[in-house]
Each structure stands twice: as C-alpha cells, then as structure tokens.
C-alpha cells in the first residue's frame with residue numbers, strides 16, 4: 001500500500017506531484033502564516049509587552065504624578081523587564097525607558113515605587 005500523503009493543514013489527501021505537500025495554495029499559505037507566527041511568537045510577545053508598558057507609563061505620566069507605587073503599574077499589566085533603552089545620570093541612577101517614557105526604581109531608597117520621567121533632549125548625549 002502506497003503511503004498516502006495528507007495535507008498537514010486540513011488532512012485532505014494530497015494529489016499531484018510527489019513533492020507537493022499541501023492540497024491547495026490556500027492551505028500552503030495558511031501553513032506559511034502559522035510557521036511565521038510561531039517563529040515570530042517571541043518578537044510578538046516582546047512587542048506586545050512594550051506596547052502595554054508604554055501605554056501604562058504614558059497613562060500615569062499624563063496624570064502628572066512623578067512617583068507611583070509599583071503595584072499600581074503592575075495592576076495595569078506593566079512588566080519592568082521589558083524596556084527599549086536606558087539612561088544613566090551623573091549620580092549613576094539608571095533610568096529605564098520604553099520609548100519616550102522612563103521609570104526609575106526607587107527601591108534603593110527603600111521605597112516600593114517608581115519615579116516616572118519622559119525622555120529629554122539632553123539624554124541623547
């Protein structure tokens with residue numbers, strides 16, 4: 001009995017050339033899309049978290065509050081492990097940024113808080 005080939009997407013028998021893997025171009029492109037999704041899953045996850053972080057920082061920054069309890073940001077989905085870059089001031093404090101919105105961990109000062117800042121022109125130096 002010849003091992004029948006079946007489409008990995010819809011499981012229909014594959015007819016035609018022996019190197020043909022999919023029953024149709026529709027299934028082929030669906031498979032390519034899924035493969036790409038899997039490969040890019042990490043990128044997509046990071047990208048999504050960065051967008052959430054930016055939204056959270058932007059939202060709290062708008063309210064004009066400079067220091068916030070960490071838990072208030074976490075509640076909104078903020079994850080401090082995801083940021084785009086950093087800026088170190090002369091005192092050696094490292095501000096982490098998510099695009100133009102930055103945060104400084106104040107736990108060094110014994111506070112369970114973040115100081116929120118926005119990117120400034122002088123930080124480019």
Ligand SMILES: [Zn+2]
Pocket residue numbers: 007008009010011012022023024027
């Ligand atoms: Zn198919």
